Amino acid sequence: MLQLAFIRQNRDLVVERLGVKNFKETNLVDEIIALDEQRRKTQQENDEISSRINMASKEIGMLMGKGEKDAAEQKKTEVTAYKESSKQLTDKLNTIEQQLNDLLVRLPNLPSALVPKGLTPEDNLIIKVSGDEPVLHANAVPHWDLIKQYDLVNFELGVKLTGSGFPVYKGKGAKLQRAMAQYFLELNTNAGYTEYLPPYMVNEASAFGTGQLPDKEGQMYYMPEDKFYMIPTSEVPVTNIYRDEIIKEIDLPIKMTAYTPCFRREAGSFGADVRGLNRVHQFDKVEIVQIVHPDKSYEALDAMVAHVEKLIQSLGLKYRILRLCGGDMGFASAITYDFEVWSGAQKKWLECSSVSNFETYQSNRMKIRFKDEKGKSQLVHTLNGSSLALPRIMASLLENNQTENGIIIPFVLQPYFGAVSIN
RNA sequence: GGAGACUUGUCCGAGUGGUUGAAGGAGCACGCCUGGAAAGUGUGUAUACCCGAAAGGGUAUCAAGGGUUCGAAUCCCUUAGUCUCCGCCA
Numbered sequence: 001m002l003q004l005a006f007i008r009q010n011r012d013l014v015v016e017r018l019g020v021k022n023f024k025e026t027n028l029v030d031e032i033i034a035l036d037e038q039r040r041k042t043q044q045e046n047d048e049i050s051s052r053i054n055m056a057s058k059e060i061g062m063l064m065g066k067g068e069k070d071a072a073e074q075k076k077t078e079v080t081a082y083k084e085s086s087k088q089l090t091d092k093l094n095t096i097e098q099q100l101n102d103l104l105v106r107l108p109n110l111p112s113a114l115v116p117k118g119l120t121p122e123d124n125l126i127i128k129v130s131g132d133e134p135v136l137h138a139n140a141v142p143h144w145d146l147i148k149q150y151d152l153v154n155f156e157l158g159v160k161l162t163g164s165g166f167p168v169y170k171g172k173g174a175k176l177q178r179a180m181a182q183y184f185l186e187l188n189t190n191a192g193y194t195e196y197l198p199p200y201m202v203n204e205a206s207a208f209g210t211g212q213l214p215d216k217e218g219q220m221y222y223m224p225e226d227k228f229y230m231i232p233t234s235e236v237p238v239t240n241i242y243r244d245e246i247i248k249e250i251d252l253p254i255k256m257t258a259y260t261p262c263f264r265r266e267a268g269s270f271g272a273d274v275r276g277l278n279r280v281h282q283f284d285k286v287e288i289v290q291i292v293h294p295d296k297s298y299e300a301l302d303a304m305v306a307h308v309e310k311l312i313q314s315l316g317l318k319y320r321i322l323r324l325c326g327g328d329m330g331f332a333s334a335i336t337y338d339f340e341v342w343s344g345a346q347k348k349w350l351e352c353s354s355v356s357n358f359e360t361y362q363s364n365r366m367k368i369r370f371k372d373e374k375g376k377s378q379l380v381h382t383l384n385g386s387s388l389a390l391p392r393i394m395a396s397l398l399e400n401n402q403t404e405n406g407i408i409i410p411f412v413l414q415p416y417f418g419a420v421s422i423n
Numbered sequence: 424g425g426a427g428a429c430u431u432g433u434c435c436g437a438g439u440g441g442u443u444g445a446a447g448g449a450g451c452a453c454g455c456c457u458g459g460a461a462a463g464u465g466u467g468u469a470u471a472c473c474c475g476a477a478a479g480g481g482u483a484u485c486a487a488g489g490g491u492u493c494g495a496a497u498c499c500c501u502u503a504g505u506c507u508c509c510g511c512c513a
Contacts, residue, residue: 047473048482054494058441059493375468
């Protein structure tokens, strides 16, 4: 979340920036500032009273020690008088802090200066289009037909086992997933990312830490019995590894990668968007996360974008990079680059990666800090990106690489897949 | 899942109601010593919020939350976690 002191000191800037993100409830900003004023006033009064109680209590202790019972008893009645107002002030302070927090978590992150204005995906800025247009043969078909033809994924079986949107990968399909994950992880670890295999369910504090709560409450699967959320991305458990930690500056940047399934309810999706592997409730993804010095986060962002780009290029896919406009960005992000791969037979772009800088938005929630050279603790910047989401890469690969005699496996994946094609 | 023990600062560890944010040690930082290092030695070493230009001061925090009390790391309750034994089990 945004830092209170920053809001207090930059009220107009905050309102203006929220406008770029198309955030309507800018009145929240003034409510927060007013409430903060009250909070500080109440705390001052409360601290004052507490201080008196503490002093009096110490005196009682000393009097008791000296055996002056009567004087001690007199002090006690004095303290009792303070106690009532102390209790009231504490309650008031708690209420105010609760209200303040409730408002604060409803404010999204401020977009960085690079973020274009806009409301819808049409307003996103296309930074780059690259890669060769696949040349498909006359009878080329979308991936959902190829999947049937080569028996790679069984959606009906998933419906039987769980429900729609839970595909069952089979045979070469399962192996292709494994090959991709292995290859992506290999590239990430070679680039200095430490591999983690985190839990697939997280508690409320973790879901809150990365900003999924309260914003995306309805998008996550929830286990009420244990109060656990199924992770919508490994960003959640991986970034939360450092929740409530103070990192040594020398240990920055921290680079982590993880391969996990991701679970998303995707309520409200329908039609061609959810056909085949385009949008499912459970999918696998390899993620990269960085925790960096605040001065280095844009450098790190560029490096992550370049890294993901290299990955896609190595697969030989046609792709484009978008800088998302304010209205299309995520709640917690300051800037986001989306990667889309071209899906030759569907003739559409599929989002396969999203690389974001969260600046201090997540670290402020999670209290991830480092000690600077003056010994003062400062919030770090957090970033993450997909590298990559598997199903859409698979969809694109199948469609673009189909021939009349089978599907060609990209050269870099062949060692992991153990064959040059699917026939 | 049942029974018991436990949860203190970066770490180890003392502390069963009274100036305890917390002894002692280790680690770390800086200084002295040294040709350099080790050893030795001195000083410092939590976080957040509030007041203050600063120096400094106040408040809170000994797993988390609540309670008893003038006063709680210390007593009581709830929750979470760790360990041991039993049960179950990939």
